[in-house]
Amino acid sequence: MSETIAKKTIFSGIQPTGTFTLGNYIGAIRNWGPLQDEYNCIYSIVDMHAITVRQEPAKLRQNTLEAYALLLACGIDPKRSTAFIQSHNPNHAELSWILSCSTQFGELSRMTQFKVKSEKHSDDVNAGLFTYPVLMAADILAYNADLVPIGADQKQHLELARNIAGRFNQKYGEFFTLPEPYIPKTGARVMSLQDPTKKMSKSDENPNACIFILDDKDTIIRKFKRAVTDSEAEVCYREGKDGINNLMSIYSAVTGKSFDEITAEFAGKGYGDFKIAVGEAVADHLEPVRTGFAKLIEDKAYLKECYTAGAEAAFKMTRKTLSKVYRKVGFVDAR
Ligand code: TYM
Numbered sequence: 001m002s003e004t005i006a007k008k009t010i011f012s013g014i015q016p017t018g019t020f021t022l023g024n025y026i027g028a029i030r031n032w033g034p035l036q037d038e039y040n041c042i043y044s045i046v047d048m049h050a051i052t053v054r055q056e057p058a059k060l061r062q063n064t065l066e067a068y069a070l071l072l073a074c075g076i077d078p079k080r081s082t083a084f085i086q087s088h089n090p091n092h093a094e095l096s097w098i099l100s101c102s103t104q105f106g107e108l109s110r111m112t113q114f115k116v117k118s119e120k121h122s123d124d125v126n127a128g129l130f131t132y133p134v135l136m137a138a139d140i141l142a143y144n145a146d147l148v149p150i151g152a153d154q155k156q157h158l159e160l161a162r163n164i165a166g167r168f169n170q171k172y173g174e175f176f177t178l179p180e181p182y183i184p185k186t187g188a189r190v191m192s193l194q195d196p197t198k199k200m201s202k203s204d205e206n207p208n209a210c211i212f213i214l215d216d217k218d219t220i221i222r223k224f225k226r227a228v229t230d231s232e233a234e235v236c237y238r239e240g241k242d243g244i245n246n247l248m249s250i251y252s253a254v255t256g257k258s259f260d261e262i263t264a265e266f267a268g269k270g271y272g273d274f275k276i277a278v279g280e281a282v283a284d285h286l287e288p289v290r291t292g293f294a295k296l297i298e299d300k301a302y303l304k305e306c307y308t309a310g311a312e313a314a315f316k317m318t319r320k321t322l323s324k325v326y327r328k329v330g331f332v333d334a335r
Contacts, residue, residue: 010039010182011145012251013046013136014085016060016067018052022211022282023190023200025074025289026253027151031184033075033148041081042143042314048086048093052129053121066297068307070213073292082317084310086139091318096131096138098325102167103134103160112156119204137161142318144177151201152188155181172328187253193227196242214290219284224279225272235266235274238313244271251278254285 014024020199035041045067050060072181076083086092108114108130118125136157140148141164146230148158158181165176192198194209204210208226217224229243237248237259248262251274257265266274327333 007038007040008146009143010041010149011044011140011143011148011179012042012149013044013049013139014067014071015050016045016047017050017055018063018202019066019212019214020070020074021190021200021202022213022250023151025213025286026187026190027153027184027248028149029071029074031149031182032081033077035178036077039147041076042082042145042317043076044139044314045071045084046136046139049132052126053117054124054133057155065300065303066293069296069303070289070293072296072303072306074213075248078306078310082310082313084314084324085307086167088307088311089314089318091142091315091322092135093136095142095322095325096135097319099138099141099164099168100131100134100327102171103131103137103164107160107163108133108304111160123130124280133157133160134164137164140179141165141176142321144321145179146177147182148179149182149184149191152183155183175324175328184253186249189252191242191246193223193246196228196246211282213286214293215286216290217280217287220283220286221254221276224275224282227275229271229275231323233270234263235269235271236263240331244274246279251281254281 010032012028014020014029020029032041032043045064047060047064050063068083068085071083072078111133114130114132117129121129132312137160140158142160148154148161150158158179162178167176176276190200192200192204192206192209193211194204194206198204200210202210202212208223211220211223223248227243227247229247230241232241235244235248237245251257251262252259266277
């Protein structure tokens with residue numbers, strides 16, 4: 001008798017706040033595609049998270065469509081994965097309310113991202129920014145995801161999601177799966193090219209600090225040429241060499257070479273050669289994403305077909321979870 005083993009479930013999301021960065025790509029998205037056959041994968045453009053900071057509505061709409069096209073261009077196949085836009089599945093927001101009643105004020109106050117963003121947007125420290133991690137927990141728990149592929153900066157939010165799930169289970173009986181983070185060994189934290197002690201971020205004011213995955217080859221090489229390094233001349237991974245360590249991690253992530261191989265490759269050569277090599281490797285690696293995106297963004301009807309089907313599938317998967325949660329907390333059946 002043949003036995004079918006149920007595939008494990010993966011959930012991850014990305015905010016549509018502009019073109020994805022090399023950090024988003026290496027730390028998260030590029031790891032999503034290869035998981036599609038082995039797992040039941042669900043990927044979302046999380047537009048509801050994006051409005052926790054002020055957005056221009058027309059721009060958000062355009063960014064969301066572009067982010068969806070980019071998701072597909074990065075190798076997410078809407079036939080093999082569920083790929084959808086978060087606001088198209090209202091079950092996330094509904095579950096978020098229930099989970100917020102199992103989340104403590106104190107734990108939300110300790111979230112690094114909340115502290116950083118409330119300082120940065122001090123004129124708009126809204127409740128959504130504060131409860132953002134609860135919605136993120138709902139995204140994950142609605143699907144009872146086993147694994148969540150993310151960069152290192154989202155680890156704290158994932159730990160909170162586990163705590164919320166655990167608390168709910170304690171109150172109402174075992175129900176939610178405790179999700180595990182899936183963080184890549186190399187590239188989990190891609191740093192700014194201008195200040196390698198800070199993470200690469202699309203909101204950096206210095207345009208040379210961040211590589212966008214749709215930047216053309218010349219721009220990518222130019223930004224790498226200007227990357228801040230140190231006053232030594234040896235390409236090797238060592239504490240204190242933040243700039244070079246970052247470039248080595250990026251080069252390793254796109255070429256698959258180990259740090260020892262990279263050190264050997266550039267022995268006796270200066271940082272100048274190394275920076276150009278990193279720029280070229282990154283640009284070549286991203287070329288298929290750029291061409292794929294250019295085609296996809298022209299085909300709005302196809303994109304719509306994909307995200308509508310994705311939302312339908314996502315809704316179906318989560319409605320059952322939500323009904324069970326409603327029963328567990330003691331709500332009267334609607335029908
Ligand atoms: P977001 O949109 O800021 O980033 C998307 C993914 O990219 C990773 N990332 C990085 N990785 C390495 N180096 C960097 N410099 C870098 N910058 C960003 C992030 O870790 C993330 O994995 N809250 C999430 C979105 C979200 C989500 C979810 C993720 C909402 N719901 C549920 C997983 C599961 C966020 O703002 O990611």
